[in-house]
Amino acid sequence: DAKTTQPNSMESNEEEPVHLPCNHSTISGTDYIHWYRQLPSQGPEYVIHGLTSNVNNRMASLAIAEDRKSSTLILHRATLRDAAVYYCILRENNQAGTALIFGKGTTLSVSS
Amino acid sequence: GAVVSQHPSWVICKSGTSVKIECRSLDFQATTMFWYRQFPKQSLMLMATSNEGSKATYEQGVEKDKFLINHASLTLSTLTVTSAHPEDSSFYICSAKGTGHGYTFGSGTRLTVV
Numbered sequence: 658d659a660k661t662t663q664p665n666s667m668e669s670n671e672e673e674p675v676h677l678p679c680n681h682s683t684i685s686g687t688d689y690i691h692w693y694r695q696l697p698s699q700g701p702e703y704v705i706h707g708l709t710s711n712v713n714n715r716m717a718s719l720a721i722a723e724d725r726k727s728s729t730l731i732l733h734r735a736t737l738r739d740a741a742v743y744y745c746i747l748r749e750n751n752q753a754g755t756a757l758i759f760g761k762g763t764t765l766s767v768s769s
Numbered sequence: 770g771a772v773v774s775q776h777p778s779w780v781i782c783k784s785g786t787s788v789k790i791e792c793r794s795l796d797f798q799a800t801t802m803f804w805y806r807q808f809p810k811q812s813l814m815l816m817a818t819s820n821e822g823s824k825a826t827y828e829q830g831v832e833k834d835k836f837l838i839n840h841a842s843l844t845l846s847t848l849t850v851t852s853a854h855p856e857d858s859s860f861y862i863c864s865a866k867g868t869g870h871g872y873t874f875g876s877g878t879r880l881t882v883v
Contacts (some may be wrong), residue, residue, distance in 0.1 A: 693872075700775070700862045700874030701813070744812075756803045757864070757872055759813040 661745045666764045669735045677730040677763055679745030684725050688747040692719065692730050693757070696741045701759070704730065704743070740767045771797050773865045775875025782853055782882055790848045790878045792863030797873075798843035799865035804836075807860040807877075819846055843867075853882040 662680040669675045681690065692704040705712055705719045707728075712719040718731040732739055744762040772795040782788050792802060801820050805813040817833075819825035819840035827833045835857075837849040846865075850857055863875040 695813075698860075698877065698879070700773075700864070700877045702874065703871055742812075756815045756818055758815065759805075761812050 661747060661760055663743070663745055663760065663763045665761065666766065668766045668768065669732075669739075671737060671767055671769045672734050675732040675735045675739070675765065675767075677732070677743050677745075677765065678727065679730070680727045681745070681747055682726045684747055685749070687749045689749070690719065690721060690725075690728050691746045691748055691757075692717070692743060693746065693759075694739075694741040694743045695762070696738075701744065701757075706748075735765075735767045737767050737769060740765055771865075771867070771870050771873040773799075773863065773873045773875045775863050775878055777878055778876065779879040780881070782880070784854055784882055785852055787849055787851045788853055788880060790850075790861055790863070790880075792846045792848070792865065792875050794844045794865045794867065794873070797865075797867040797870050799846070799867050800843065801866045802840055802846040803864040803866070803872075804838060804846075804848050805862045805864065807862060813862060816848075850880065853880070855882045858882045 691706040693701040695701040705717050707719045720729045742762040742764050744759050774793045776791050804816045807813045816831045817825045817827045819838050821840050821843050825838035840846040858881050860877050860879050862877045864872050
């Protein structure tokens with residue numbers, strides 16, 4: 658899997674937007690950008706994924722740079738329940754059946 | 770959505786005994802299951818990949834005779850930690866992947882070996 662770089666930690670206040678960056682300068686044209694998050698003492702959960710266009714779902718938005726060398730996960734209104742480790746992972750579509758490989762991720766703290 | 774049930778949530782066992790952890794896909798057929806372990810303040814480390822009906826493929830450095838993986842059906846995989854020792858204490862997480870489904874993770878099992 659191509660390498661991603663994320664800040665070790667970020668802090669936010671409740672009900673404020675959070676922008677979690679991910680750099681992936683060596684991304685290939687067929688790599689999808691996936692985001693998972695892991696709440697304390699839980700297994701990871703899927704957040705969002707995209708290829709080229711920005712994506713929105715009920716959990717978050719994914720903004721992908723035009724050159725695809727970086728992306729940003731956007732939580733529009735952080736809640737205390739969003740405190741978690743967020744992982745940005747690159748996957749080729751034909752890698753279905755192979756494991757997700759996790760980096761260190763970004764630990765998001767949310768204060769009330 | 771796809772659900773993976775992992776049991777037990779936590780277990781304490783004595784050194785030298787064996788512990789079995791179950792991972793079940795409740796509403797889809799998991800053609801492939803993955804096992805990870807996670808030490809405190811660290812990321813998930815892949816231990817092995819198993820396809821239903823086949824022997825598991827272990828990552829380098831993971832002892833296959835110590836961490837026995839069985840994936841006998843499309844909805845159940847088990848990880849048995851044999852002759853557990855305190856250094857095996859960790860958070861073990863399974864993940865299941867089925868055709869047309871993404872990766873779904875269990876809620877994890879915290880193993881403490883005393």
